[in-house]
Amino acid sequence: MTQQDRPAQDRHIPVLLERCIELLAPALDVPRPVVVDVTLGMGGHTEALLERFPTLRVVALDRDQEAIALAGARLRRFGDRFTAVHAVYDEVLDVVQDVVGRPVQGLLADLGVSSLQLDEPERGFSYAQDAPLDMRMDPSTGRTAAEVLNTYPEDELVRILREYGEEKFAARIARRVVTQRAAVPLTRTAELVQIVRAAIPAAARTTGGNPAKRTFQALRIEVNSELEVLERTLPAALESVDVGGRVVVMSYQSLEDRIVKRALARGAVSSAPAGLPVEPETHRPYLTLLTRGAEQASASELAANPRSASVRLRAATRVRPTPEHLRVVTARWAA
Numbered sequence: 525m526t527q528q529d530r531p532a533q534d535r536h537i538p539v540l541l542e543r544c545i546e547l548l549a550p551a552l553d554v555p556r557p558v559v560v561d562v563t564l565g566m567g568g569h570t571e572a573l574l575e576r577f578p579t580l581r582v583v584a585l586d587r588d589q590e591a592i593a594l595a596g597a598r599l600r601r602f603g604d605r606f607t608a609v610h611a612v613y614d615e616v617l618d619v620v621q622d623v624v625g626r627p628v629q630g631l632l633a634d635l636g637v638s639s640l641q642l643d644e645p646e647r648g649f650s651y652a653q654d655a656p657l658d659m660r661m662d663p664s665t666g667r668t669a670a671e672v673l674n675t676y677p678e679d680e681l682v683r684i685l686r687e688y689g690e691e692k693f694a695a696r697i698a699r700r701v702v703t704q705r706a707a708v709p710l711t712r713t714a715e716l717v718q719i720v721r722a723a724i725p726a727a728a729r730t731t732g733g734n735p736a737k738r739t740f741q742a743l744r745i746e747v748n749s750e751l752e753v754l755e756r757t758l759p760a761a762l763e764s765v766d767v768g769g770r771v772v773v774m775s776y777q778s779l780e781d782r783i784v785k786r787a788l789a790r791g792a793v794s795s796a797p798a799g800l801p802v803e804p805e806t807h808r809p810y811l812t813l814l815t816r817g818a819e820q821a822s823a824s825e826l827a828a829n830p831r832s833a834s835v836r837l838r839a840a841t842r843v844r845p846t847p848e849h850l851r852v853v854t855a856r857w858a859a
Contacts, residue, residue: 537829561634562585563635565586583623613757616631617760669716678702688746716740754784773788781836785838791840809843814841
């Protein structure tokens, strides 16, 4: 049996599974609770939630049709307690309105590239195996990594590699890409790996793993507009959650984690001007943070699941409605 033929449950170990369940559980002790999993992937987190909470319904989003098919087969036994939606996670508010019709009790986000995408070489996410330069999370739409590399101006390639990959040799890599494509357009991941390796000084290649890792991360983020989508997702996610509901977000690189940290911190502090004798209710924090900083995987989790090495988990609970939340509820659910 090939990797592609294996069922979803045999191809993926959910990261920080027990901690995610522990954080969401208090919000699910209500009649007819609903959790939105905005990153369905292989369905491991969703399956565990449905098993632990017999009255729970999970609505799950994914932009990858193959993931929906695999997870759907895995979760078919739960009947109408599970609903999959082909959508990017910044569409979460529209999905909650259309599918649930009311604010939800929990929201889970497991960001970044999925095991499915990493494990299938033809998707082009891995620098360890030669494949077409694709990297689209939804292969049915959008530009590929090859199109980015072969059409973007050199200075734009430098910006992407620096900002999204935090690559200090961005200018050298971009220059070699432009030189190479002038002769023959880039089409394969192995070609890009070779370019990166040649551009980075030998002394800098001795530590930090594969030198192409940062470049592949940067291209993947650009191809899928990951940071822009995440910036839009978090406000929409928070407005989707009812008072008393909880949001759990796992990120795997510093740029994502920084966006999550800012969004949750913004809701956890007062917005009242300094010096007011009485803090207006509308300026009080509308979130309470449930984690101290970002939680990481334990040694035992790392041993069982090496892909948890870079995870950073943050969580919060909504403690009051905001004017925007009330507007959304009124416009979307009460009408």
